[in-house]
Amino acid sequence: MIECLKTTLVGTDLLTQPITTPEPGCWINVVSPDSNDRDWLLNQVDIAPEFVRSAFDDEESSHIDYDDDANQTLIIVDCPFVEDASEAEDPDIVQYDTHPLSFIFLPEKDMLVTVSLRENAIVSQFASGHGVRRMNTNQRTRLFLQIFLRISQRYVIYLRNIDRQFNRIEASLRRDLRNSELIKMLGFEKSLVYFSTSLKADEATLTKVSSGRAVRLYEDDRDLLDDVFIELRQAIEMSAIYTNILDGTMDTFASVISNNLNITMRTLTIITLVLAIPTMVFSFYGMNVSDLPAADTFAFPIICALIGCGIAAIFFWRSRLFK
Known part of the structure; x- marks a missing residue:
């Protein structure tokens, strides 16, 4: 789907509305593109073919690329999203991942093109104008930084959600160690790895910006750029802290499981040793051994076995092997 938007001044207010064809000062928003959209970007907007290939690659990482011949700049940012319940390993646990969001700057045509390979809630908010203030498609750099700021804030929100889910699962594991809960913890670890890797790449990209x-920065954009850095670094610190906490917690639970296994094996060993005593006593009476006391009755060997x-039980108990 391709949508062209342009901001115009109506009285004293800025109004962003859809337009039918691209024109200077517009924002071209491409979501879930197909082959026809690819051809349209190549033929109608004249975007560099290598930029289109990179923008359509779901495995592309965050980076900046510049084409001197076409005078175009490609900026790819990793954007967080919530996995669909059908794709998640556990529908009861919210899983997170990242996907690339491409920004293509066309200064000669005075246009900004964004390409998202899947539905993006942040881009949809800007396209619809809901909850967005002072958006102006004529200011390409500022619009890019505004979207980048929302992406950084979304990282922080999702990281806090992960922390809340993690605390809930941890409390459940303290009551009862279950495999299903441990697998959920592994899901959190995977989400944090995705976030940590993407955040570091996004920070490197923003540093270049x-x-x-790469793109022209105006004096009014500096404060907004600083805000993006603050949010992004906060998300990086949160991701590192939560990862360390999760690693420590997983190691602790692994030690608890190992300790419980050792206790179980020790208990079974003690029981086996205690039960071996009656077997040893009755083995003597089952052999052709002469002059055994009270060989004509079972009372004596039973008493000996019990004693x-x-x-043995008193010895093991006093030696704290049952503790």
């Missing part, structure tokens, strides 16, 4: 060589079991 701040130099002003032996009792002595």
Whole structure:
């Protein structure tokens, strides 16, 4: 789907409305594109073919690329999203991942093109104008930074959601160690790895943007750029903290499981040793051994076996092997 939007001044207010054909000062929003959309971007907007290939690659990581011949700049940013319940390993646990969001700057045509390979809630908010203030498609750099700021804030929101889910699962594991809960913890770890990797790549991309060589920065954009850096670094710190906490918690639960297994094996070993005493006593009476006391009755060997079991049990108990 391709949507062209342009901001115009109506009285004293800025109004962003859809337009039918691209024109200078517009924003071209491409969502879930197909082959026809690819051809349209190549033929109608004259975007560099290598930029279109990169924008349509779901495995592309965050980076900046510049085409001197076409005078175009490609900026790819990793954007967080919530996995569909059908794709998640556990429908009861919200899983997170990242996908590339491409920004293509066309200064000669005074246009900005965004390409999202799947529905993007942040881009949809800007396209619809809901909850967005002072959006102006004529200011390409500012619009890019505004979207980048929302992306950074979305990282922070999702990280807090992960922390809340993690605390809930941890409390459940303290009551009862279950495999299903441990698998959910692994899902959190996977989400944090995706976020940590993408956030570091986004920070490197934003650092290059701040130099002003990739895209032109205006004086009014500096404060907004600083806000993006603050949110992005906060998300990076949160991701690192939650990852360390999760790793420590998983190691602790692994130690608890190992300790429980050792206790179980020790208990079974003690029981086996205690039960072996009656077997040893009756084995003597089952052999052709002469002059055994009270060989004509079962009372004596039974008493000997019980006494032996009792002595062994008292020994193991006093040696704290049952603790």
